[in-house]
Amino acid sequence: MATTYPLQIVNLLAAILLLISFAMLSQRRVVGLVTLFAWQGAALASSTAIIAWSTGQHHLYYSAGLTLLLKVIAMPWFFYRLVRKLDINRDVEPMLNNTATMLIGIALVIFAFNLALPISQMAGTVTRSTLGVAMACVLLAFLMMITRTKALPQVIGFLAMENGLFFAATSATYGMPLVVELGVALDVLVGVFVLGIFFFQIRETFDSLDLKHMEKLREK
């Protein structure tokens, strides 16, 4: 069992991250999905801040602040606006039913935990046991992208995956160098805005944001 209270809180936040990943898998409304994404960012930011405080890694404060700014405030705000403008807060129809998705999710979690066990034994950080949770979050976000057909949930799935990777980096090596983190954050931000513009283009061309229509090439 973990010894110190900061570490226990990080473990608790890791568990909450995993729970939010499952909630995102089962959430059917786009607005609910965006809210969950914001909560995931908040859990991530606070766990990063606690790791920074308890280990004295000061650059982690910056990445925690960046996460808070981008993933809790800016992106959810942008997504809310997008949902309102595109008028897409209908039910997202997933390709599999909820129960089957959840069972696959549990299998993925077991797989990720087993996968992370040898890796985390090599890592030298105090938070290494949360690596399995981070990998599970990545795989669950993958699963979410696979089971959704609409464009916006897929983008949120992509961002959730980025969250998972970020958490993995924090727990295995106390985060990437600040330059890399800044670069990734900027990339993600620009990517989201570009995708936002794409949404309008996709809808104009296909009259829907369902990506099934994009499986075939068509000529004009």
Added chain:
Amino acid sequence: MTTGILLQIAQTLLAILVAPLLLGWTNQCRAWLQGRSAPPITQPYRVMRKLFHKDAVIAHTASPLFRFAPYMVFACMALAAGIVPMIANDLPFSPAADAIALVGVFALARVFLALAAMDIGTSFGTLGARREMMVSFLAEPALLMVFFTASLISQSTQLPHIVDTLAHRQFAIYPSLAFAGVAFWMVSVAENARIPVDNPTTHLELTMIHEAMILEYSARHLALIEWAVAIKLFTYSALGIALFLPWGIAPTGNYGALPLALLALAVKMAGGGFVLAFMETISAKMRLFRVPEFLGTAFLLAVLGMLIHFLLEV
């Protein structure tokens, strides 16, 4: 050993006698929260006394099973009340059945009630029995998973041992226990036929689950079943307290702690009853076909709790 046996008998009798009080308290809280004038806290006792004084009416098509089932259900619940540590950990009876057997005891009562409901051959009885079986076969694995999480932490499936380990550890945050606690709450709502899964006060046949099964019972049989329902709620609450809030239960051999344990139990039960009434007030009964999703979530939470225990707490 003799004191242990005395304690065992005292605790079981206490659970059986006090159980309707918890039901009355919950109904009272619910009435207050909903802005109605509340029935007295002793209302369940009055209902039972009235029912015991009446003559039983039994359908012509009923077999002996129908008469026997209420006694069986009551006995199962009394047995379950004897296994769960409520005020003291020193229960000579509890090695006879661990947490897994406890799930079996609840299942036995349920099977008899369902059989009795189908026995008389009315359509509502059959409908209720089928619905009850659907709910319970989804709730049972989740309940077992909750027990497994607690057992993994304390390395034993014996309830007194689990309580001992959980109550006397140094304070630590267990995410796995938190998940298991939420899952246990969802399961116990389903198993005790409370809102949002079932409405205990419903008179609308189409939405009934538990009530549909006991429609044909009257007088002393009905009283026994109502009493068993009260004991079941009490036992589930005691189980939740024992697993997730075990502080205050008197450890083995420490009889001086008994008055304090009684007080702690009363306070926790009153709190639990209020929370149950509050949750029932703020939520609406869900459609029957949403129940599998609800219980699936409970199962998911329990499994996640167990997995997280393996990863983060070993």
